[in-house]
Amino acid sequence: MAKPVVPEEARRRRRPTRQGVVLSERLIVETALRMLREHGSAGLSARRLGAALGADPSTLYRYFDGMDALTLAIGEELIGRALDGWAVTGRWRHDLRELGLRIHGAYLAHPQAAVLTAGRVTGRPREIAADEAVLGILRTAGFPDPEAVLIYHAFIDQSLAFAALDAGALALTEPSRTSDEGQWESTYARLPADEYPHIAATKRLLAARMNHSAYPVALDMLLASAEARLRSLPPAG
Amino acid sequence: MAKPVVPEEARRRRRPTRQGVVLSERLIVETALRMLREHGSAGLSARRLGAALGADPSTLYRYFDGMDALTLAIGEELIGRALDGWAVTGRWRHDLRELGLRIHGAYLAHPQAAVLTAGRVTGRPREIAADEAVLGILRTAGFPDPEAVLIYHAFIDQSLAFAALDAGALALTEPSRTSDEGQWESTYARLPADEYPHIAATKRLLAARMNHSAYPVALDMLLASAEARLRSLPPAG
């Protein structure tokens, strides 16, 4: 790489931009998040981000090793926001439910960013903290290690997967979104009842359901299943 | 739109390309799928697709209303492939499990395409067929309509969400992928045991698990939970 990136904590000289802005990783990530939410996921580009910061696009490469690295930093920020203010109560099912909803919610608050980052493992501090917390909750609840790891994996991936899916629906550019949302009304509700009897029989229920997230239902089902497994275990020994 | 797209069935004049290829929606979608799998998701562009077809990029706009429409067509093709050869046996839990694994598998066979399409509702024939099938299985199994709709929604979104998430992992460009996969070995396995006791205690299990998909586990948990609900219902009446 032609321009090695200086790690944030080693940064010393902070020369202001031609337009007087003093850059930092934080400032860049926060500006990127704001741009994503205001102008859609196509609205984030090195050029526009540079312009929004009052800096030349190429300056970003002094802070991030390309747009991909910036993406990872944004993901880390989202995970951090999900964990802010979250605390373990000791009721494992309640705690996991709460954490799942928080992760899902934090991502959905920035759908455009979520789409870019939900699938990436960053290995940064806040993400690791989330992993440690989930494993701790399950092991403390009495799940044996192999079981705890399985459930941890299913729980965390399901949360991120739904976050990405639901964010994707919100993040569609305007023409695509209205077309997708209208599908249930326009296409599905008008299918011939003889060819599609089951859709026809439930079309009012479907129309009411399909524009919401299925995550809370899926989460509760996962937790219910985990609880059943826990109860069928021999008492701790 | 300057160049209105002629629907496939209304097409009559099929002028061969300068290089002798006769275009069609099918041919374009199949070529796009092949390119995605061979050259990665960055490898699909109007220009390259045009080149692969022996046609000018702009010609594609005679068939699809932009790259987004092409994306939807690819998604429809993937759903179709998942359904090919699938048949209902009457054992609802087995049938749903099979269908879920097929959808997941069909998308993962084309990770790059899956990433682009898994979040989109296309409203095209084969997608509708899948929806009808799932609803039918649940209603026939004895779930009351509101319950059937909830579970249908959770099931189908869970399948697509995991397909997208897992495909995303496979679809990363080479440098990113090896970095992501290495995370479990390099970062997580070496965390200090006093700060991250739960990760440390399970690190061998984690390393073995985390590079696989959590979908089969999550799917089984969802189905187990559904079965428990079904059993707790008053006998059909």
Add this chain to the structure above:
DNA sequence: CCCTTACGCCAACACCATTGACCTTATCTC
């Protein structure tokens, strides 16, 4: 066999990420 127009092609536009060279100036040393 002629006419019409569908459809393939060309050229151009505005955008994108990224890089290498340049130069200003904040900070460190003496």
Add this chain to the structure above:
DNA sequence: GAGATAAGGTCAATGGTGTTGGCGTAAGGG
């Protein structure tokens, strides 16, 4: 305080992208 050093902001250029308007050719209907 003066001078040296290099961090980090800027400029310019490269080679990619999706998309569009206009043009001409030849396919197929009559």
